[in-house]
Amino acid sequence: MAKQCSRPGAPGREHAEGQRPIGMFSSLRAELSLLIVVATILAFVIAWLLSIIGINGWLSMPVTIVVTLAFTYFTSRGLTRPLGQMRDAAEAMAQGDYSVRIHLNKDSNDEIGQLAESFDTMADELEHADQMRRDMIANVSHELRTPVSALQAMVENMADGVVEPTPVNMENILSQTHRLSDLISFLLDMSRVEAGASSLEIERLNVAELIDETVGPLEYADAGHGHTIEQRVPDDLVVEGDEARLRQLLTNIIANALKHSRDDTAVLVEAHAGEHGDTVIINVVNFGSDIPKEVRNDIFRRFVKGTSGPGTESGGTGLGLSIARWAAKLHGGTVQVVDDPRGVDFEITLPVTPPDPQTLQEQAAGRDSETAYDGQ
Known part of the structure; x- marks a missing residue:
């Protein structure tokens, strides 16, 4: 107080x-x-x-x-x-x-x-900011300690001969190393966010192909939860942007929808051209759930983790949506939760042709001053 x-x-x-x-x-x-x-x-x-x-x-x-x-x-x-x-x-x-x-x-x-x-x-x-720093230290320490403790226990058990280095045990060790690698990648991305800039390699991309290539690994990693990802994307929809950053943007948004969906449910990814044809709008819909309006901006803040209802998965670093919004800003676009009777709808708006870097910096500075610690 x-x-x-x-x-x-x-x-x-x-x-x-x-x-x-x-x-x-x-x-x-x-x-x-x-x-x-x-x-x-x-x-x-x-x-x-x-x-x-x-x-x-x-x-x-x-x-x-x-x-x-x-x-x-x-x-x-x-x-x-x-x-x-x-x-x-x-x-x-x-x-x-x-x-x-x-x-x-x-x-x-x-x-x-x-x-x-x-x-x-x-x-x-x-x-x-000080509270965020404390939360960051606590969250990162917790996220690092969990896989490190699991790895240590597994390796010690193998060294002591308690368990055998079977393929299943080795796969468990590999999954924990992947978790550590993902966390480190998140932290590296956040360092780019703090720097406020990142180089982009702009190229012309087919939106349908980009989404399909993003969905594939997510469906494979989702094994055991029974989720399906439905795609409704025109074949002729194109956008200019950095493929790695846009793939990161889509991955984080779709993965978030899967994480907060009940098992054996579907997630919809649809895209269409904007009203004036100068933007591409991508909607990722998580059916049957909802995010109150008063917290829709908060979920894009760093280290803020969404709460999950019964039958949904929770956890994570609390960085995914923050990085997604950052990746959209790099292209002069936006990510927001919009009203949708079907469920939670993350709407990604991207310009067909990104503005020049100087304009992007001016726009980002203006948005940051408006949302100062609304969170962005």
Whole structure:
């Protein structure tokens, strides 16, 4: 839970809010100008009152100065209090405490109020990033420990003569090494995501052939679950792109649909040209299930694992959908979950001809600023 940052002995949130008497203006300069005007008027009134009661100028002058300075000091102290809070918050964040926040009332509309609001937004992002780092370490450690422990146990049993190196046992060892290899590949892909760029080898691709070549290995790897993958793709549909990245995009989306489908059910992969003919739209439909609208963006965030219902498979690294969206962005496309009465529908939209790399970087920067830690 976020907490307010305050120095020892400093007032709490409500008291601090009450000590910004002129924070409702939209400009700090206007507030300071008003403070100067009020202080000047106050000095004139005090000097006038002192002259009325007969106090001479040599005595009234220091009294007027002291009172005016005291008024200015306490008023400006309340006006700039958030700056001290931000200093303390920055020091706390430097020590690793990202829960600190600067709480101001809703009337704080000047630059200091805007700065405090931006500071809280930055603190939210840093706290989220720190939590993601912790989650990443925990997830990667867990994902690595599982196959490594299995491999260690198998090899130790063989070395001790407890089990024989039969083809079945060797196949189990091979499957665990494949799992480790897949995880390492995921992590390497995520390093490319963090770098924000990747080289593309653009070529003209037949969408039907690309999907068919992607589906084949997935059907083979799905043995035992009874899933079927139905394809409805026109033979003449083409797109320009990097074959390896597009295959990775399709593999992750289709594999995710298979993972969250009940045994002996079907997954539909269909494609068609966009309304204006400049895009290709691919839909991967997982029949009979649903993803609530409020979490549809979250599932594309790194290390977020979808929950599975009865009879479905769970697990994985939580990276597949994040990498899929990244691969689509590299081509100037999008991946999203759309409403479909048939079930969960992942819709991939790709331009027939990808934009140039500079345009892609500008578009990606714009999307990242809009979704900042909605997740992308």
